[in-house]
Amino acid sequence: LLSRSSFIELSTSYDVDNSIKLERDNSERLKRTVSSTGDRQKGTISVWVKRVHLTDTQYVWESATSDSLSGRIFLRFQSDDTLRLATGTITLLNTNRKFRDPSAWYHIVIAIDTTQSTAGNRFRMYINGVEETSFSTDDGGNQNEQTGLNVGELAIGQSHIDNTGYLSALLCEFVNIDGSQLDADSFGEFDSDSNIWKPKDVSSLTFGTNGAYLTFETSGVLGDDKSGNGNDFALT
Numbered sequence: 001l002l003s004r005s006s007f008i009e010l011s012t013s014y015d016v017d018n019s020i021k022l023e024r025d026n027s028e029r030l031k032r033t034v035s036s037t038g039d040r041q042k043g044t045i046s047v048w049v050k051r052v053h054l055t056d057t058q059y060v061w062e063s064a065t066s067d068s069l070s071g072r073i074f075l076r077f078q079s080d081d082t083l084r085l086a087t088g089t090i091t092l093l094n095t096n097r098k099f100r101d102p103s104a105w106y107h108i109v110i111a112i113d114t115t116q117s118t119a120g121n122r123f124r125m126y127i128n129g130v131e132e133t134s135f136s137t138d139d140g141g142n143q144n145e146q147t148g149l150n151v152g153e154l155a156i157g158q159s160h161i162d163n164t165g166y167l168s169a170l171l172c173e174f175v176n177i178d179g180s181q182l183d184a185d186s187f188g189e190f191d192s193d194s195n196i197w198k199p200k201d202v203s204s205l206t207f208g209t210n211g212a213y214l215t216f217e218t219s220g221v222l223g224d225d226k227s228g229n230g231n232d233f234a235l236t
Contacts, residue, residue, distance in 0.1 A: 014201050016048075016172055018217045022157040024053060024166035029158035030214075030223050030233040038150030038210040044177040045075070046109045046187045047156075048199065051102050053168035054081055059159045060108065060167060061174075064088070065152025067161050073148040075110055076165060082136070085110060085123060087148065088161070092123045094137040107188055107197060113181035114145045126184035129197040150178050150210040156233065172216060173199055176231075178208025
């Protein structure tokens with residue numbers, strides 16, 4: 001795991017100074033075991049990703065306690081470079097778009113609230129500030145369904161259920177929100193001059209019981225949680 005510095009400087013008011021680089025060949029990942037089950041119907045995970053290796057199946061994150069409909073949810077790049085959100089038994093969202101630019105930072109937000117009466121509002125995906133709407137698979141699941149959120153283990157850069165799918169990428173500003181479905185505007189904004197999507201300060205968000213905010217700023221403790229919850233991640 002390597003700490004990187006000074007790579008996103010789009011705003012005069014807020015800059016991101018650090019990231020980590022995960023190498024799939026070295027089986028690198030971060031993980032946290034949940035000590036107290038949180039909200040399994042509502043949550044949001046936000047992360048900035050810059051891909052290094054394409055084509056292979058690679059997990060961005062997975063939250064799970066078992067390989068089942070209600071016990072597992074994950075986000076991964078498919079071998080065709082599309083992006084998939086799925087449970088242990090069904091694909092919820094699979095993009096038509098392919099993510100093949102290794103020079104680009106992708107800000108990916110997955111916002112979940114299975115209590116929503118409209119199926120299309122239960123699982124929402126935002127890429128660089130814009131909600132993704134073009135999917136080869138789009139399944140809202142059942143209303144009030146329990147998910148794999150905030151239970152078992154949250155892994156970044158690998159599937160701990162399958163014990164495979166390591167990610168090669170740079171990551172920054174990883175945020176887990178327990179109990180709220182937030183849109184992309186909670187984590188970023190468009191620059192008024194360039195119209196480029198940029199990060200903004202998220203430290204004042206309500207993170208919830210299992211919420212975490214990883215800035216990767218301190219060498220040796222890159223999994224340090226800055227949310228105030230003390231939900232630190234272990235490094236492999």
